[in-house]
Amino acid sequence: MILFLQNILSFIILVLTQVLVLNNIQFLGFINPYIYMLFILSLPVKLQRWITLLLGFALGITIDIFSNTLGLHAFSTVFISFFRNDVIKLFTTIEEGSNPIPSFHSFGVGNYIKYVVALVLMHHTILFFLEAFSFTHIWLIIFKILLSSTVSILIIFAIRSFSKK
Amino acid sequence: MxxxxxxxxxxxxxxxxxxxxxxxxxxxxxxxxxxxSVFLTSSNSVVSGLYKVSNSVVEFFNLRTANDNLSEENTALKNQIIDLQNQMAALQPKVKDDSLNFKVPPQAEYQLISAKVINNSTNKLLNYITINKGSRDGIRVDMGVINDEGAVGIVKNVSDKYAVIIPVLNQKTELSCKFKKSNYTGPLSWDGFDYRFAQLNDIARHVEFSLGDTLVTTGFAGSFPEGVPVGTIENFKMREGEQYYDIKVKLAVNFRTLSHVKIINYLNFEELRDLEKKAEEQ
Missing domain, CATH: 1.20.5 (Single alpha-helices involved in coiled-coils or other helix-helix interfaces)
Known part of the structure; x- marks a missing residue:
């Protein structure tokens, strides 16, 4: 129950931080960090996949409504929600019967970094290409993906390193 | 099974x-x-309410520039009043002497509605602006939006109290504009790189212009009156074997600091549109 409330709270806080603060960061005109998917990244490892997918969709649509980009964030968030389990399996070995929440502590620093980098890159790549919806400015898009992902990943690490466990 | x-x-x-x-x-x-479906965009009242609160905080930090701009505009307007008063004073005796000189002023065709920007972005490929006036204040879809510097964009959708503007800084916008000097027209579009610059297309090889020339709106679509400044020519080049110039335009409006805008209500818009539709049908 406490976990449930904690997640609702983190959902709201992440959405508000995203739309009120980070969407207004216009550093160099290229960087727009997205950290709201930290919510999906921090769900318990053994949570049933269909719940993760629905949560991802809800989160994406909420961000979309705030930023006038209907479907864009929903698509990318559902995508990483689906592949989250595969990425976890790829980088870590979870003991039978345990159900940890992904963090530096439970995954180990190296594995957690790999996990976050993989999913954030995946998310940003899909997001920016869908936003442009063409390959005309491919280098501009790749540049934006790399810069924004770097900043997003750093912010996510900063947030995670403050939380206990 | x-x-x-x-x-x-x-x-x-x-x-x-x-x-x-x-x-x-x-x-x-x-x-x-x-x-x-206004419900699913940021003109829905919950979302705009939230943005309004956030804007009231951010606005505080921009007050100084906003004040500066207002006072500048104030001075310019006062100067205009003085000019007009002088002209009127000069005309007065003539009117009295010869009543034939008196002219009926043309009926005002445009009306301005001022509004405040409550959400704005410049760093995406598809930027939108949300403002705090809506259909209640007489705003309709397709109205032009300007500020003190020049053309900003076009109203895209409207709810009761809010409206969303699609600015020049959006890859889906094409603004028809022309050279103030020579009246050659071409569409202005944005490539997503820099919020200060846009591209002018379809200007043929034979057109003469120079750096720093001013671009203004054409007034064809009825959204904008003729002659609202859009930008100035920053740079241009002619590629080998091409028929059209690549023209880089420095936009007149600074979208990063946008805080107050004016929406243009063209009073004869419906009439113009009906007439054009009728002509197309025949």
């Missing part, structure tokens, strides 16, 4: 995934239609 059910259960997550992705994708593709 049992096999089928087993199959469905086994892959249910995959199906859910595909279903959600298809929904999202169709939302993206049909976005133009969904613009009409």
């Amino acid at each position: 049992r096999n089928l059910i087993n199959f469905l259960i086994q892959y249910s997550v995959l199906f859910l995934f595909l279903l959600l992705e298809i929904i999202s994708f169709s939302l993206i593709v049909n976005y133009q239609d969904y613009q009409k």
Whole structure:
């Protein structure tokens, strides 16, 4: 129950931080960090996949409504929600019967970094290409993906390193 | 039958995934239609309410520049009044002497509605601006939006109290504009690189212009009156074998600091549109 409330709270806080603060960061005109998917990244490892997918969709649509980009964030968030389990399996070995929440502590620093980098890159790549919806400015898009992902990943690490466990 | 059910259960997550992705994708593709459903964009009242609160905080920090701009505009307007008063004073005796000189002033065709920007972005490929006036204040879809510096964009959708503007800084916008000097027209578009610059297309090889020339709106679409400044020519080049110039335009409006805008209500808009429609049908 406490976990449930904690997640609702983190959902709201992440959405508000995203739309009120980070969407207004216009550093160099290229960087727009997205950290709201930290919510999906921090769900318990053994949570049933269909719940993760629905949560991802809800989160994406909420961000979309705030930023006038209907479907864009929903698509990318559902995508990483689906592949989250595969990425976890790829980088870590979870003991039978345990159900940890992904963090530096439970995954180990190296594995957690790999996990976050993989999913954030995946998310940003899909997001920016869908936003442009063409390959005309491919280098501009790749540049934006790399810069924004770097900043997003750093912010996510900063947030995670403050939380206990 | 049992096999089928087993199959469905086994892959249910995959199906859910595909279903959600298809929904999202169709939302993206049909976005133009969904613009009409005000509910799902930032002109919906919950979202705009939130933005309004956030804006009231941010606005505080921009007060100084806003004040400077206002006082500058104030001075300019006062100067204009003085000029006009002088002209009127000069005309007065003549009117009295010869009543034939008196002219009926043309009926005002345009009216300005001022509004405040409550959400704005410049760093995406598709930027939108939300303002705090809506259909209640007489704003309609397709009205032009300007500020003290020049043309900003066009009203895209309207709710009761709020409206969303699609600015020049959006890859879906094309603003028809022309050279102030020579009246050659061409569409202005934005490539997503820099919020200060846009591109002017379809200017043929034989057109003469120079750096620093001013671009203004054409007034064809009825959204803007003729002659609202859009920008100045920053740079241009002619590629080998091409028929058209690549022209880089420095936009007149600084979109990064946009805080107050004016919406242009063209009073004869309906009449103009009906007339044009009739002509097309015949």
